[in-house]
Structure formats: C-alpha cells, structure tokens
Amino acid sequence: MKLICGCDPAAFKFYKRVIKALTNEGYDLEDVGCKSSHEADGGKFAEIVGNKVISDKDTYGFLMCGTGQGMAMSANKIPGIRATLCYDVLPAVLSKNDNNGNILCTGAWMMEKKGLDYTMAMIHAWLFSEYTGTHEDGMAALKHLDSIKQ
Numbered sequence: 327m328k329l330i331c332g333c334d335p336a337a338f339k340f341y342k343r344v345i346k347a348l349t350n351e352g353y354d355l356e357d358v359g360c361k362s363s364h365e366a367d368g369g370k371f372a373e374i375v376g377n378k379v380i381s382d383k384d385t386y387g388f389l390m391c392g393t394g395q396g397m398a399m400s401a402n403k404i405p406g407i408r409a410t411l412c413y414d415v416l417p418a419v420l421s422k423n424d425n426n427g428n429i430l431c432t433g434a435w436m437m438e439k440k441g442l443d444y445t446m447a448m449i450h451a452w453l454f455s456e457y458t459g460t461h462e463d464g465m466a467a468l469k470h471l472d473s474i475k476q
C-alpha cells in the first residue's frame with residue numbers, strides 16, 4: 327500500500343514531523359508538498375493527492391491543513407474520493423471500516439496540541455483498518471479504548 331501525502335502552508339511544520347515519523351517507520355510514501363510554510367496556493371495539494379489516489383492502484387491519501395476541513399472539501403470534489411476529517415482514533419477506524427474512506431484529512435492546529443504520538447496513533451489506526459461495511463470493528467476499538475481508560 328502506498329500513501330500519497332500533502333499539506334498546506336498552515337500545516338507545514340507539524341505535517342513535516344508526521345512525515346518524518348512515517349518515513350522512519352518504513353512506510354512507502356510520496357510527499358507532494360507544499361514545500362514551506364510560506365508557499366502560496368496551498369489548496370492545490372488536495373487535488374494532486376486526490377488524483378493520484380484515483381489513478382494509482384492500492385494507494386491511499388493523507389492530507390493536513392490548519393483544520394483539515396478545506397483539504398477534505400477539496401479532495402471530495404474528485405469522483406471516487408472519500409476523504410474523511412478525523413481528529414481521533416475511533417473516527418479514523420470507522421472512516422475506513424464503515425465508510426471505506428480513501429483519504430485521511432486532519433488539522434495541524436488540533437493535532438499538534440494532542441501531540442505527535444497521539445497523531446501517529448490515529449494514523450496507524452486508520453492505516454490498519456479495512457472496509458468491512460459495518461461499524462463493528464470501530465465499536466470493538468471503542469470498547470478497547472474504554473477498558474484502557476479504566
């Protein structure tokens with residue numbers, strides 16, 4: 327499985343930390359940009375990632391902007407893209423096994439506060455989840471999270 331990744335300038339700094347962590351873990355990823363926190367026209371990266379996800383087999387996408395909302399809206403204009411906005415593990419799991427999502431969108435302004443480890447846990451949960459057409463796996467994950475909290 328290949329992961330095509332992109333961000334806008336508002337997310338650039340935190341996004342780069344996530345890309346470094348994913349690269350260190352050995353994921354097959356392509357970072358399409360942006361290339362700095364000052365670059366103009368950050369919106370185009372959702373389109374670049376979306377088109378690659380549609381044209382390349384066994385490929386998923388990861389997009390980050392300040393909130394993730396603009397990325398999800400832009401990516402979802404492309405037929406065949408099911409981009410979901412997540413800030414937590416359970417929605418990330420459900421977005422795959424219930425909604426068959428093919429791009430994970432998130433927000434640097436929210437996730438940086440939660441921390442890199444938390445963000446990576448959400449991304450891992452999303453990467454390892456598969457489409458089943460039900461929400462049972464997500465509910466099992468929720469029970470597991472509840473049991474950890476107690």
Ligand SMILES: O=C(CO)[C@H](O)[C@H](O)COP(=O)(O)O
Pocket residue numbers: 334335336337391392393394395396397
């Ligand atoms: O979260 C976003 C869109 O949903 C953007 O990252 C945020 O609004 C910043 O954009 P700009 O730098 O154009 O003001």
